[in-house]
Amino acid sequence: DARVTQTPRHKVTEMGQEVTMRCxxxxxxxxxxxxxxxxxxxxxxxxxxxxxxxxDDSGMPKDRFSAxxxxxxxxxxxxxxxxxxxxxxxxxxxxxxxxxxxxxxQFFGPGTRxxxx
Amino acid sequence: GNSVTQMEGPVTLSEEAFLTIxxxxxxxxxxxxxxxxxYPGEGLQLLLKATKADDKGSNKGFEATYRKETxxxxxxxxxxxxxxxxxxxxxxxxxxxSTLTFGKGTMLLVSP
Numbered sequence: 001d002a003r004v005t006q007t008p009r010h011k012v013t014e015m016g017q018e019v020t021m022r023c024x025x026x027x028x029x030x031x032x033x034x035x036x037x038x039x040x041x042x043x044x045x046x047x048x049x050x051x052x053x054x055x056d057d058s059g060m061p062k063d064r065f066s067a068x069x070x071x072x073x074x075x076x077x078x079x080x081x082x083x084x085x086x087x088x089x090x091x092x093x094x095x096x097x098x099x100x101x102x103x104x105x106q107f108f109g110p111g112t113r114x115x116x117x
Numbered sequence: 118g119n120s121v122t123q124m125e126g127p128v129t130l131s132e133e134a135f136l137t138i139x140x141x142x143x144x145x146x147x148x149x150x151x152x153x154x155x156y157p158g159e160g161l162q163l164l165l166k167a168t169k170a171d172d173k174g175s176n177k178g179f180e181a182t183y184r185k186e187t188x189x190x191x192x193x194x195x196x197x198x199x200x201x202x203x204x205x206x207x208x209x210x211x212x213x214x215s216t217l218t219f220g221k222g223t224m225l226l227v228s229p
Contacts, residue, residue, distance in 0.1 A: 004160075031215045042221045043161075043206070050215060091160055097215045104149050104210025104217055108160035 002026045004109035006092050012115045018080040021112045023092030024073055032075045033093040033106060034060075034067055043091075049075065050097055082116045089113050119144045123207050123220035130197055130227050138192040138223045140181075140207035149210040150174075150183050150190040151217065156203045164192075164205070197227045 005024045013019055025032050034046040047057040047067040057067060064086075066078045079086055093106040124139040142150065149168045153161040165174030170185035179194045190207060207220040 033216070043219045045216065048216060056216070093161075095215060104215060105151070105163055105166065106217060108153075108162065110160045 002107075004092055004094050004107050006090075006109035006112050008112055009110060010113045010115075012117065013082055014117050015083055016081045017116075018078065019082045019086075019114060019116075021077045021090055021092075021114070023075040023077075023094075023109060025075065025092070025094030026107055027073070029094035029096050029107070030072075031095045031097045031106075032069060033095070034075070034077050035091040035093065037089045037091060037111070038087075046077070046090075079114075082114075084116045087114055087116050119148070119209055119211055119218045121207050121209050121218055121220035123205075123223050126204075126222075126224040128223060128225050130225070132199055132227055132229050133196045134227075136192070136194040136197045136201075136225065138205055138207075138225070140190045140192065140220060142188050142190065142207075142209045144188075144209055144211060146212045148212055150181070151208040151210065152179070152181055152190070152192050153206040153208060153219075154203045155206065155222070161206060197225070199227045199229055201225060202227045 007022045031050050033048040036044045046060045052069040069075045089111045091111045092109045095106045120143045122141050151166045152164040154164045155161045165176040167174040167183035173182045181192045204222045204224045206222045208217045210217050
């Protein structure tokens with residue numbers, strides 16, 4: 001049963017510290033998405049990649065957030081320096097974009113719950 | 118632009134009651150439509166989907182029909198269970214794009 005995995009599941013850190021979240025997409029998927037979920041804002045798209053290339057990161061605060069895909073099996077989201085307002089659940093999702101297909105289904109990981117004190 | 122509007126929750130029902138969660142959308146072209154479900158402490162899971170007008174998606178007793186004339190994709194279930202308590206998200210996938218636009222989610226609480 002193929003699944004998206006995320007680590008860590010929980011992270012508590014202090015303001016100003018660097019936070020790195022990792023995601024392993026489902027093997028064979030070529031799109032990866034990072035979302036942030038909060039009670040106030042709901043689900044926000046931060047960034048997404050196709051074939052490891054960043055296509056849209058307009059939802060991400062550029063001064064402190066960065067997203068990369070070092071290889072096809074690993075996506076990272078980094079916050080440096082972290083702030084209390086970054087406290088949220090961060091989800092990674094992956095999908096298979098076959099170019100023009102109407103199936104946009106995304107498969108979500110279990111999330112990383114981040115608390116910045 | 119693309120947008121999804123869902124009814125606000127929480128929706129509170131007794132077990133075996135009929136469920137409807139309304140979802141309407143705004144989009145250009147012919148999007149795909151989805152319902153995702155999020156159980157407490159978990160990520161979103163696809164519940165059902167429809168890729169063209171008049172398609173009916175169904176899964177686990179839930180159904181939704183893609184209505185282009187009313188730009189709607191309402192979620193229904195004939196008899197809810199306590200285990201259906203979760204947050205339900207309606208989403209839109211624009212034709213030719215990988216991204217999804219999500220609604221704000223509707224919490225469903227089912228009591229015994």
